[in-house]
Amino acid sequence: MTRGSPRSRIRELRRLIRYHNDRYYRDDAPVIPDAEYDALFRELARLEEAHPELFDPDSPTQRVGAEPVETFGTVVRELPMLSLQNAFGEGELREFDARIRRHLESRGYSGDRGRVDPFAYTAEVKIDGLAVELTYEKGAFVRGATRGDGVRGEDVTANLKTIPDVPLAIPRNSSAGPVPGVLDVRGEIFMDRNDFAGLNRGRERLGEAAFANPRNAAAGSVRQLDPRVTASRRLRLWVYGIGRIDPGASAPPPFGPLPFATHRDVLDRLHAWGFPVNRDGTRGFLDIEGVIAFYREVEAGKDSLPYEIDGIVVKVDELGVQRELGEVARSPRWAIAAKFSPDRAETTVEEIVVSVGRTGTLTPVAILSPVTVRGVKVRRATLHNQDNVDAKDIRVGDRVVIQRAGDVIPEVVESLSAKSGAPGRGAPFRLPDRCPICGSAVTRVAGEAAHRCTGTDCVARRKESLRHFVSKNAMDIDGLGPKVLSTLVDEGLVAEPADLYRLEREPLAGLDRLGEKSADNLVRAVERSRTPTLGRFLFALGIPHVGEHLSGVLARRFGTIEAIRTAAPEELSAVHEVGPEVARSIRDYFESAEGRRTVDHLLENRTLTIRPEPAAEGVFAGKTFLFTGTLGLPRAKAKEIVRRGGGTVATAISRRVDYLVAGENPGSKIAKAKEMGIRVISEREFLEGDFGGGA
Incomplete structure (x- = not known):
């Protein structure tokens, strides 16, 4: 092959372009003008088009160039990306270790002690970035998605291709072992502190809003509709594990005939295949005390790292033990995120x-x-x-x-x-006795801490009610943010929920905050919301004390909105989670002029078609939980675990509660629960899902 052959020229152009990409994107020190770089890029693209036999999926031309899209597609995973339980402090790390030992020993599991200790751990610094999954088929990168809800993520393939750390192909290197037929690689997209600072300086020069932190910058960059914007940001990738791996396109995921036995083996193989692994931030330990020492070390030095972290991730190292431990409530038993102090x-x-x-x-x-x-x-x-x-x-x-x-x-x-006891302090604060928005009288609700405006036409109430009505867990009308809703109310286009279904494209397109494209998208989003489930519809009404979960319970119990709105207080109180106060709140809403008008207008002329609520099922079906004290995971997350498992979440202690989940500083509910014969369990017992016999 002569020096001037297409093959050698293509090889040289790829080398040059990669070098200049690094100088431009990584070092912020370009050494050639943009026009000269563009000429090299165009020459390479022409040669590759003329010689398809020399195609290389890792070529620079495969990274940038996709056209902007209007929206991201959805990727549905066979193997979910699970969320991790949180531990705060050394005591909870020791409890994590003890829980694993109890679980394994209760099942008589000993592991292959001749090879590894089944209680050995791998600990990794927890990068504060955006979790993604990269899918490779026969070594070629075919798809990339955000984590989303674990099962469904956004398809951001074109954007991830622009990130230099993302391999577009796995090299077939014999020393690294065979390339799987299908491989899902999981990792974190992030931005170094220095690159983040440089990005914000550039945005400020252009008069654009600065990003709040590197994580927001990374997430916002990956979720750009135009891949060229993503390419202009200095994004990094570190991988930390795998999802599916199918060595011969036939093995069952994720633990088929794996070519490795431990998590460290996984990381070593990923590194050998060309994936960036944070080897400096990963350690192996024979016991939990070594992990705790690492936790202290990392927390003490976190501010000196070139990237932001918010804790460490601890994993049981042996994959066989991971499989034995399994998962609970969509979190693995064999891993935990040890967060630093708030x-x-x-x-x-x-x-x-x-x-x-x-x-x-x-x-x-x-x-x-x-x-x-x-x-x-x-x-x-x-x-x-x-x-x-x-x-x-x-x-x-x-x-x-x-x-x-x-x-x-x-x-x-x-x-x-x-x-x-500082001297000269200001006067004690007192809520006003008149609404600051509409001037109506303010009253304190009997038995509650809330003070409420009594004005039925209060503009602030109207806007917040509409905001709740269109929210994701209610009617889920995309594109109706607070500012757009406020504009619609101020312009007289919307005064109540039913008005949303009378909106037309032309008036919307004329608003300052919209335009033709946004108006079209909004009209389509409203149309998609016309067939809600009964539970969603009931929640969207915003009845005091009737949250998302109770809305579903009522929907399944009564079946139709007419049955609910005409139910007597005693019928409502017969529902397991509805006490006299909630029953009264429901009746008051449907008997009020405002409530009747809202529902009637939404149902007249088939504005909405309400679908039946699907039946509840799952590990928590038929059980009611109440949470008290400070939990290691967010309270909303704990409630979501119960709801997804078919259970219900109470808002106050009563004999209808089956389990009281107690966090730190639980207060008086513990004593009340014991008096009522309610079983009290720890957060860890709740997450394990093993309550030892029920209430």
């Missing part, structure tokens, strides 16, 4: 304002001197209600401690000014 910061309360919710509830909100917590600039924190403000004695001008753990809304932990 980040706190001190700041000053500049003002306390009042917001009005969909049910008219007035909520005090602290306006804070801006302070950054875990990379997010915090300016507001809810104060919940008057009782909470009084208990913590929070006043304007106070120095306070705020806390932000994970994605939880920041909260005011305490007032340092109150604690120290």
Whole structure:
């Protein structure tokens, strides 16, 4: 082959373009003008088109060039990407270890002790990025998707192809072993701190909003509809495991005839196949005490790393033990995310304002001197209600401690000014006796901490009610965010939910916040919502005390909206989770002029066609849970686990509760539960799903 042959020229062009990509995207130090780079790229594309026999899936031309899309497709997985349970602190790591031992020993499992210790662990730093799955068929990258809900993710293949760390093909290197027929590789897309800072500097120069933190920047970059935008961002990938692996396109996933025995084997093989593995951030340990020492070491040095982390991930190393342990509530028993202590910061309360919710509830909100917590600039924190403000004695001008753990809304932990008895503090805060929006009287609900606006035509209530109606877990009307809804109300186009189904394209397209394309998308989204299940419809109405789960329970019990709206209080109270207060709230809603008008207008002329609620089934079917104290996982996540398992979640202690799940600092509910004969279980017992005989 001569030096000037197409093969050698293509090889040289690919080498040059990869070099210049690194200088441009990684080093921010291009060495040739854009026009010269474009000429090289076009020459390579022409040669590859003229010589298809020289096609290489890892060529630079295969990374960039896809056209923008209007929306992402959906990828449905055969093997879900499970979520991890959380551990906070060393004690919970030791409990994780003890739980594994109890589970295995109760089943008489000993493992292949001649090869590995079944209780050995691998610990890895937990990158704070966007989880993705890369699918390879016969060594070629064919699909990439976000994690989504674990089963369904967004198809972002074109965008992932633009990231240099993502191999477009697995090299057939004999030293790395045979390439599987099908391989799902799982990892985290992230952005280094320096690259994140550079990206924000560039956005500020252009007058664009800065990203709050590297994770948001990475996630936003991957979810761009135009792959060229993704390509312009300096995104990185580290892989941490596999999903399906089918060595001969026939083995059952995920534990067929695997070519490795441990998680460390998996990482070594992925590295040999050319995938980026964070070897410096991964360690093996023979016991949990070694893991804990690593946890301390990483937490102490996390700020010196070039990337952001929010903990470590601990996994049982032997794959056979992983298989024996299995999973519970869509989380593996053999792995846990050990999170670092919640980040706190001190700041000053500049003002306390009042917001009005969909049910008219007035909520005090602290306006804070801006302070950054875990990379997010915090300016507001809810104060919940008057009782909470009084208990913590929070006043304007106070120095306070705020806390932000994970994605939880920041909260005011305490007032340092109150604690120290600082002189010259502001006056105690009091909620107004008139609604700050409509001027109607405010009353405190008997037996509750809530203060509510009594005005039925309050604009704030109307907007919040509509916001709830269109939300994802209610009618799920995409494209109707708070600002668009506010505009629709202010322009007189929407005054009640039924008005949404009378919207037409032309008036929408003329609004400042929309346009023809957005108007078309919105009209289609509204049309798609015309056939909700009864449970969704009931939840969308926003009846006080009737949440998403109870809506489903009522829907399955009564079958139709007419049966629910005409049910007597005693019929409603006969439902396992409905007490007198909830029954009264339901009756009050359907007997009110506003409630009757809302439902009648939604049902007239078949505006909506309501479908029956599917029957409940699952491991928690027929059981009612109540949570108390501080849990290791978000309260919303715990409730979702129960609901997906067919169970119900109570809001207060009563004899209808089967299990009280107690976290840290559980309070008085423990004693009340024992008095009522309700079984009290720990969060760990709840997550294992083994309650030892029921209530």
